[in-house]
Amino acid sequence: MTQTPEFTQPPWVIGSQKEEMAWIEATHPSKKGRNNRSRPQQKYLRNLRIQFDFNVPYTNKGPTTAWSKMMRKLTRTSLVEEGFDLIPTIEVLLRGLTKIKFRYLETLTIDKTPFEPFPDATHDIRKTIDALEHYSGDKPSGTIVEIKANMPQGKKCRATITLKKIHTTKEHSVNIQIKGGIPEELYHEFRNYLDKKLGVKELE
Structure with a gap:
């Protein structure tokens, strides 16, 4: 054939x-x-840095003389204090971290002092959020909050969030650094959540 x-x-x-x-x-x-x-294939974004300010009233801080004000304005070192509440803002930031699969809270400090308003403090982010919702202590004073969180064991990814009530005009209220990789889809969900919940004025 x-x-x-x-x-x-x-x-x-x-x-x-x-x-x-x-x-x-x-x-x-x-x-x-x-x-x-x-x-x-799922696309990953690595070693991210996100900065933004809140869309809230703020108060100018610092020197009162005209010369000092002018110099600080020129050098963008004038100080402002933003009018947001610490506990609700910390809670939203922690919820945002859970949306990109962070689970473990390494540290939560205010002015470099560990903030543990509940006796059964835990390193589980979700349990920490639940505890913050029922926190009834005195309103914490402070100007700088730092949050460090990690993903589940086996995933090398760490987030560091710095939250400032008082900062210079060339700085931002929130600085988020993520070392490692997260899926691009989760990153956009994270950004949208922060924008919706915190009244973000600038998101970089």
Whole structure:
């Protein structure tokens, strides 16, 4: 029998069962194989830095003389104090971290002092959020908050958040650094959540 050049001889004519299955898969790909080939790879963003200010009233701080005010304005070192509450803002930032799969709270400090308003303090971010919701102590005083959090064991990713009530005009209220990688989709969800909950004025 004469064969045309483009015709592939079925393996069951001359080959083994293994060759037969390979021929069937090549000529009629399975649904599973098609799905694996068409599924797009997830894109990761690495070593991120996000900075923003709140859309809240603020008070100018610092010197009162005209000369000092002018110099601070020129050098962008004038001080402002933003009118946001610490506890609700900390809570929103922690919730934002859970949206990008952070689970463990390494430290939470106010003016470099550990902030533990509840006796059963835990390093689980979700339990910390629950405790903050029921916090009824005195309103904490302070101007700088630092949060450090980690992803579950096995995922090398760490977040450091600095929150400042008083800062210079060339600085931002919130500075978030994420060392490691997170999926791009989760990153956008994180940004949208912060924008919605905190009244963000600038998001870089």
